[in-house]
Amino acid sequence: MKQANIQYEDVVIVGAGPVGLAAAAEFANHGIKSVVLEVSNSFSDGSKAICWSQRTLEILNRSGSAKKMLEKGVTWKQGRVYRGEREIFNFDLQAEPDFQMPAFINLQQYYFEEFLERHIGTMKFNDIRRSHEVVDVNPKTDSTVLLTVKTPKDEYKIETKYVIAADGVKSPLRNKLGLQLKGQKFEEKFLITDIRVKKSYPMERRFWFEPVFHHGQSALLHVQPDNILRIDLQLGPHADPEIESNPERVKNRIRKMLGEGVGFDIEWISVYTFSCRRMDKFTHGSIFFAGDSAHVVSPFGARGGNGGVQDVDNLSWKISAVLKGYAPKTLLNSYDRERIPAADENILNSARSTNFMTPKNKASEEFRDAVFLLSEEMPFARQLINSGRLSSPHFYKDSPLNSMDDPLFKSKGASPGELSIDTSVFKGEDAVWLLTELGTQFCLLIFVDEPLFFSNKIRHLRELACSWKPKIKIVFVSDQEIDSKNGALILSDKNNTCFKKWAAKPGSVYLIRPDQYIAARWKDSPPLKEINCALEKAMGN
Amino acid sequence: MIYNIKEQNFESPDDFYEVLVNAHDGLSDDESRRLNAKIILLLANAIGNKDLLEEIILTARKSFVEQ
Numbered sequence: 372m373k374q375a376n377i378q379y380e381d382v383v384i385v386g387a388g389p390v391g392l393a394a395a396a397e398f399a400n401h402g403i404k405s406v407v408l409e410v411s412n413s414f415s416d417g418s419k420a421i422c423w424s425q426r427t428l429e430i431l432n433r434s435g436s437a438k439k440m441l442e443k444g445v446t447w448k449q450g451r452v453y454r455g456e457r458e459i460f461n462f463d464l465q466a467e468p469d470f471q472m473p474a475f476i477n478l479q480q481y482y483f484e485e486f487l488e489r490h491i492g493t494m495k496f497n498d499i500r501r502s503h504e505v506v507d508v509n510p511k512t513d514s515t516v517l518l519t520v521k522t523p524k525d526e527y528k529i530e531t532k533y534v535i536a537a538d539g540v541k542s543p544l545r546n547k548l549g550l551q552l553k554g555q556k557f558e559e560k561f562l563i564t565d566i567r568v569k570k571s572y573p574m575e576r577r578f579w580f581e582p583v584f585h586h587g588q589s590a591l592l593h594v595q596p597d598n599i600l601r602i603d604l605q606l607g608p609h610a611d612p613e614i615e616s617n618p619e620r621v622k623n624r625i626r627k628m629l630g631e632g633v634g635f636d637i638e639w640i641s642v643y644t645f646s647c648r649r650m651d652k653f654t655h656g657s658i659f660f661a662g663d664s665a666h667v668v669s670p671f672g673a674r675g676g677n678g679g680v681q682d683v684d685n686l687s688w689k690i691s692a693v694l695k696g697y698a699p700k701t702l703l704n705s706y707d708r709e710r711i712p713a714a715d716e717n718i719l720n721s722a723r724s725t726n727f728m729t730p731k732n733k734a735s736e737e738f739r740d741a742v743f744l745l746s747e748e749m750p751f752a753r754q755l756i757n758s759g760r761l762s763s764p765h766f767y768k769d770s771p772l773n774s775m776d777d778p779l780f781k782s783k784g785a786s787p788g789e790l791s792i793d794t795s796v797f798k799g800e801d802a803v804w805l806l807t808e809l810g811t812q813f814c815l816l817i818f819v820d821e822p823l824f825f826s827n828k829i830r831h832l833r834e835l836a837c838s839w840k841p842k843i844k845i846v847f848v849s850d851q852e853i854d855s856k857n858g859a860l861i862l863s864d865k866n867n868t869c870f871k872k873w874a875a876k877p878g879s880v881y882l883i884r885p886d887q888y889i890a891a892r893w894k895d896s897p898p899l900k901e902i903n904c905a906l907e908k909a910m911g912n
Numbered sequence: 913m914i915y916n917i918k919e920q921n922f923e924s925p926d927d928f929y930e931v932l933v934n935a936h937d938g939l940s941d942d943e944s945r946r947l948n949a950k951i952i953l954l955l956a957n958a959i960g961n962k963d964l965l966e967e968i969i970l971t972a973r974k975s976f977v978e979q
């Protein structure tokens with residue numbers, strides 16, 4: 372064995388699942404070098420996450436990682452819900468499509484990981500080490516952590532300022548620190564299987580309550596790339612995983628579902644039980660738990676992987692800002708303050724869906740029946756049918772980084788703590804997407820008309836933005852095209868969507884964080900002092 | 913809270929009660945329970961307000977959990 376030597380790093384990410392890799396891409400994007408340690412030498416096998424949300428794609432798109440996924444993935448936004456053979460309703464997740472990213476793509480988790488890892492490899496700051504297992508973790512002081520890493524050849528140590536523990540639901544790091552996930556476990560068993568078919572299926576999510584092909588239970592069908600279907604079948608609490616995994620038995624079930632004429636091959640079979648649990652706190656000194664290590668949910672709603680990617684979206688700009696010396700360490704306290712409520716929202720929604728699918732007593736069964744009966748004629752009852760509430764970005768309502776909302780907005784547009792709203796705008800003649808233009812640093816989005824743009828007010832604002840460290844980006848949106856030679860980024864709202872979606876008028880200003888969440892906003896020409904205060908607050912001061 | 917749920921609000925209490933009870937005429941116990949569930953959902957939608965609904969349900973449950 373080689374002599375154990377110590378390496379020194381700023382950021383170490385443990386685990387190269389979707390969450391660890393998303394973190395690495397984000398850090399690279401912020402110009403921060405990170406090391407990823409991953410015990411396995413291959414991508415996740417079998418059938419896990421498939422549905423990746425608009426928000427996940429927006430996050431990955433910032434580092435250019437979404438492109439390949441969009442090409443390969445199956446895009447969808449429609450869902451259908453059946454009871455028995457009857458369709459009770461359908462839904463459209465992007466009824467008025469004006470976003471760069473689709474509502475969802477379906478893409479096997481191994482492709483997601485592979486594409487992401489490859490893309491990170493093309494970025495400037497990357498260091499992904501496979502077959503490197505973290506075998507010990509020792510918080511040294513409050514400001515560094517000593518990790519022991521085992522490779523097939525030797526063992527070495529890394530002393531690092533920050534650890535992102537993205538080491539999955541079984542999280543060895545969490546266990547080493549004596550910490551737990553707490554919450555609800557469900558008894559119900561689910562058969563999750565991937566099959567390869569020759570026939571093509573519509574790109575939509577289909578959910579059945581009490582289907583005729585699978586008596587008294589529920590079923591879910593998703594379309595994946597490579598002609599693969601994901602089928603989830605509810606099996607009841609008493610099913611025996613061993614018996615249910617028998618390929619012949621599974622084939623029988625699928626034949627009943629798809630009809631005798633459809634040829635298919637089985638790619639993957641697993642029987643799961645699910646739980647909705649989280650850690651009490653995600654932050655432990657300089658160790659930050661993210662993704663499944665910090666919280667798990669049942670999969671109805673696609674909130675696991677997507678929620679985890681949003682954890683590191685939240686965390687990476689903050690750690691980067693502290694490392695660069697722009698923000699105080701107190702900024703990091705906002706990770707728990709923002710992401711624990713987000714995890715709770717995901718847990719609440721996933722648990723409710725699972726409860727609706729698996730009525731726990733006679734009364735809940737009867738209420739569910741009543742909901743179905745009413746829903747055939749009355750749209751109000753359809754709202755109660757819960758086949759999964761799909762992942763959406765959390766509203767950081769009580770975040771310590773938010774400033775008070777300006778009441779003049781009357782809660783319209785995006786309030787502090789909400790995510791920026793994407794829309795198509797024009798840069799000269801070119802149609803561009805607003806989210807992309809906002810970038811990944813603090814940004815002032817300023818709504819103007821021509822007279823305002825050339826006024827002193829705007830000149831002072833631009834001076835202020837330049838005086839900050841780091842420099843604040845300014846993006847103007849104007850109601851008509853402005854011909855300016857002063858180097859400002861001016862987007863014109865030719866479609867008349869941006870002013871509307873943002874409830875803005877000339878003079879409105881939004882302060883936007885590097886993760887594109889709103890920190891503060893003013894309906895009409897705020898004094899510079901107020902913008903300064905809001906910035907201080909948003910940086911954790 | 914919009915108003916005190918224990919105070920009287922019926923326009924015509926006897927009419928309501930008669931309609932409610934008669935609605936179960938000729939139904940089996942099972943059908944009756946399903947009817948009740950439908951009625952509850954329709955009433956709940958008519959009320960709409962989250963706090964009020966919660967208060968009604970918890971008030972109804974009280975006698976069972978307090979004994």
Ligand SMILES: Cc1cc2nc3c(=O)[nH]c(=O)nc-3n(C[C@H](O)[C@H](O)[C@H](O)COP(=O)(O)OP(=O)(O)OC[C@H]3O[C@@H](n4cnc5c(N)ncnc54)[C@H](O)[C@@H]3O)c2cc1C
Pocket residue numbers: 385386387388389390391408409410411415418419420421422423480503504505506537538539540542543544563643661662663664670673674675676677678679
């Ligand atoms: C059936 C099913 C369907 C799902 N569907 C969806 C869906 O459609 N959409 C969605 O968003 N989510 C879905 N999920 C959830 C999703 O799979 C998880 O939330 C996601 O994998 C979590 O990512 P992660 O990076 O946190 O953890 P993991 O993916 O578990 O990755 C953790 C990594 O850490 C590594 N590791 C562990 N210990 C060490 C160590 N000591 N040293 C180094 N490396 C280590 C592991 O090898 C692993 O690669 C589904 C889950 C299941 C089970």
